[in-house]
Each structure stands twice: as structure tokens, then as C-alpha cells.
Amino acid sequence: MNCSLFNLLFLLFLLITSFSFSHVLADSHFEGFDAEDDETIEEEILDHHSIRSPPVSRSNSQPLTDLGTPTDPDPDFVPASDTPPQSELQKPSTISFEYWDEDEFEGLPAEQPPPEPVKDTENATPDDPDPKTTSKSQGATVSKKSFTLEIVCGSFLIVFAFNYFTGKRENENLALAWAAKFATKGSIFEKNFSLLGVGEGEDSPLLLKEGQTVFKFYATGRRYCQGLLATMELKSRHDLISRLFNLVVPCKDEITFEVYMNDEAMDQVIFAVAKKKAAKGMQKEVRDLQRFAGLMTNPSGRKWVVDDLSVISESKEVAGDLITEAVLEQVFGDKAYEKYGKNFISMQFSDQHPGMHRKMLVFKFALPDANNMADITRLVALVPYYIDLVGRYKLSSQARSKTETARVKAAQEAHKELKNARQEALQRKKAEKKKMLEEAEAKLSAEAVRKREAKERARQMKKAMPKMKMTRA
């Protein structure tokens, strides 16, 4: 579907933007910064050790020279001499602070503030880089960790889960509203078909749910046709990403009616009605329309469908017979189309339908929302009307001769294609068999060669042997 292709483009766009972000947030910058800090800390610790030893030696020498002096200096020095040996046992950081600040590491406190202003300015930039910079900043500083990414993604997931259940219910309600209008007791399909629903018996469920967006309704037991399958393909309301996407690229709820006509009921009719642009595409793409029918010009001198729509048909006569007065009055005429025809997408009758069943009528309408289900009443009424019309319709002899020749040609071509396909398959099989045989022979011949060689050696050995035997004998 077009929706999924656009989905893919959207996702590719996301990929590209996310990888462009990665360039902005190269981690190496901050790794380098952090690594440098680690190194500077380690260097400082090493320097503390080297600096401590000279003062220890100095303090030890001094008390010896000053023992003769009054006691005051002694207590000063004794504790001084005592503390250095103890200090070696203590943690280096406590004493080293004093030496840092005085001698060589005056710049260190100044270094702490600059990283903080840098962080603050970076916090002002867009949200996504934030958690990166703050979470990777110096562990020693009090980090302002912002959980922006986590909050955004977590909330998106919560909204996604919430939307799943509401969207699911919305789709179900829409399908049930349709079924309540057209498939329950006293409705149009109940009056037209004897067996409704996919199960057996009276209480069979009317709708079959295949996934969150696809609902099927089956009806059978009517003259001229084997059955009718209505498939509702709804918007992906349960998927938040698709829903956001459909805000940009509009999508519609669709219902497709497929009527399987009986072989004897349907004559050779290939006919389609669709909106102008869509009709051109249909005529080129759909195989049977392409081969047998062409776009029809509006006939003059009689009432015809609205200009919005165009008709594809094999012959004008057939088209004229199928677009009856009643239909024009009810749905396709100028007046009626404005009111009732808006939800019409396309309609296609074919007795050469590609696929399993040959003779099919296919109707496609857009579904209105649950409250306005009555809008498509007249369109749905087209379905049984056309089943009867096409079921009773017989081609005139002129029309039949034209259609007959075209179909005979098509049948012959199809037959030829089948033959060719079968021949190709046979040839392929033969070629494969030949290859297999050749490989087997090659293997055999290799083995045979080995055997021959072995035999020859054996013979030579035997030739060598008999002389011995003869001598013994």
C-alpha cells in the first residue's frame, strides 16, 4: 500500500537525522577532557610523595642542631618531626593540600570554575545533546543530570501504549457500526443472503478480525453468485507512528466488496467505473482491463455519469446497458453524485479476473465514520442491484462476437505461455539430470582411475612375486 511506502521514507529520514546527530555528539571530545583530568589528578598525587620527603629530612636535621636552644623550638620541631613520619602513614591528600596551595598548585582551584560555566552554556543548547554532556562530565563536580531523553522516550512509549488501546477500540467500533447498519437483522445483506458470517449456524460471528485494521464479512446463499466477501481496511489508528504519519499523508478507511459470480450467471463482461485519474491507472495496470477494455468516451445524446468519473469498457453497448437509468438517478447522475457519490472509489466487473476466481464483481467504497454510516447506504445498495443485473444480462450477438474473438485470442496466448513454461521446466530438469550424471561419471572415473592404478601396482607386485615362488617350487 502507499501508506507503508511513505512509512519507510519517514523511517529513513529518522535514520539520517539520528546519524547526523551522532556527528554533533562525538563522544571523544569529552573522553579526552575526562582522561586529561584523570591524568592530572594522578600527577598531583605523585608530586605529593616527591615533595614530602625533602621537608622530612630538613625537620630531622634541625632538632639536632637546636637541642641547645630553649625548649620552645623543640616542641615545635618535635611535633614537626613526629608528624612527617606519621603523615607518611596518613592519607596523602590531607598534608598534600597544604603544599599544593602554597607552592605549585595555586592554579588548581581556578581550574574548577571554568568547567562549570562551560557546562552551563552547553545546557542551554537543544535538549538532545544535554544528557550526553552532563552525564559525561567530571564525576568530582556535582553533575546536573538531565533525563530529557529518557523522559521524552518514556512518555512517548506510554502515549503509544495508551493510543494502541484507544485506536484498537475505535477501529472495532467502526467495523461494528458498519455491521450493525448493513449486516444485522433486517439489513440489506440479511435480506439478500441466507447465510451471513464466517462460522456455521445461527450464532456465527458476523465479522472476522485479521489484525487491528482488517475486518472481513462473508455472506453467501444467493442466486447468481457463490458468495460475497467484504473486506474493511481501516487506518492504523492503533499505531501512533502511523497515525502521526497520516496527519501528513492522508489515508482513508476503505471497504471492498468481492462478489464471486457463478459461471453460468455472468456473461462476457469487462467493465469498470472509477474516478478519472484512478481510471487511467487502473486501465494500465489491471491485467484484464488492459487487455480487453479501453477508456470510454462519454456518449452523446444520453444521460451519463458525472464528469468526475470515467468508464472503462469493452464496448459502448455493454457500458450503456450496465449504466442504467436507475443507477444514474440514484448514485452516478449529476444530482445524486454530489450527495451520495462522495464515498465511491471504484467498481469493476470482470469475467477474466486474475486470481483464483474468474468471474468477479469488485466494489470499492470509502467508509465514513461510525456516526455517519448511513451515508453509504445507496452505494451498498448498488451491490445486490448489480449482482442481479449482471446475473441476468445477456450480450447481444454483435457484442458477443467481438468479445468472443478477443477472449479466444487471450485463451490461446495463455495456453502458449503455459506450454512454453512447461517446456522450459522440462529442459531445466533435463539439464540438471545431465549435470548430475556427468558429476557422477567424473567421480566414478576418478575412482576407476584409482582402481586401475591400484590394480596395476598389484599386478606389478605379483609379477615381482612369482619369480620367488618359482624358485621355491
Place this chain on the structure above:
Amino acid sequence: MSHNNNSMSANDPRQPSAAKPYVAQPVAAQDLPVDYSGFIAVVFGIAGVMFRYKLSSWLAIIFCAQSLANMKNVENDLKQISMAMMFAIMGLVTNYFGPARPGTQS
């Protein structure tokens, strides 16, 4: 409505005798639409694990959720989705609780 069932008048189009029960047409495995969101989830998950990129792991989780929401056939699709989920969760765990890079906070 019951009298309609009994009468075989020309006006009543129904033919109970002609009723054919519904046969679900099997869809070949190749015809199934490609699970784009699952594939993208795997790509983002692997990127998140390899490059230690948190945004990528979170996006992988989001696309896994989308793939789960769109899953039609429980048996077949669950395997790929669970693989994508594994990658995404692994990515998140290594990003948040794994061995921290030097100087980074986990």
C-alpha cells in the same frame, strides 16, 4: 422475516441451498507485507549496542513497540520481534548499567 425464508418468490434473492461456507484463503509467506518497523528496530538496536548511543537504543524500543502493535500472525512474527527487542534491551542495559567509559557516568 421468517415468511421470507419459506417463500421462494422471485422477489426473494436468497438461496439457502446455494450457500458455500467461508474458506479462508491462505496467504503465502512471501506475499506478506515486509515488516519495515521490525527491521528498522533491529538496525537501531545494533547501532545502539555497538556505538553506545542511547538515542539509538530508545528508538529501537519505540520501533519494536510499533512492530508489536502491527503484528498479525503471532507465531511467525514474534521471533523476529523478540530478536529486535533483545537487541534494544541489551543496548539500553549496556548504555546505562554497563562498564562506564572513563569519566562517564553510567
